[in-house]
Amino acid sequence: DDGVKVWVNGKVVHANNVERGIGSADDKAEAVLKEGWNDFLLKITQNVMGCAACVRIRDADGSVIEGLRFDTGAAR
Numbered sequence: 001d002d003g004v005k006v007w008v009n010g011k012v013v014h015a016n017n018v019e020r021g022i023g024s025a026d027d028k029a030e031a032v033l034k035e036g037w038n039d040f041l042l043k044i045t046q047n048v049m050g051c052a053a054c055v056r057i058r059d060a061d062g063s064v065i066e067g068l069r070f071d072t073g074a075a076r
Contacts (some may be wrong), residue, residue: 003045004053009038017045022052024041030060037071 003017006029014029044053059065 001049003046005043005045007039007041008032009034019047021049022054024054024056 002019004014004072005012005017006014008031010063011031013031016027042053042055044051057065057068062075
């Protein structure tokens, strides 16, 4: 919801500072993942109303990445 900036393993892979409502496929970015754990950081800029984000991680052809796991760190 509004602008977005995305880092993968410390490298900016996408930035789009806009004012808009949330949409599930408004932005697409490409990043190369390394074997093992990868760091993913998403920054949302907020102008008015609520704040939200949608993230979908897929292979380059749009297919599901087999064996992909994630950890939000929330339980630590």
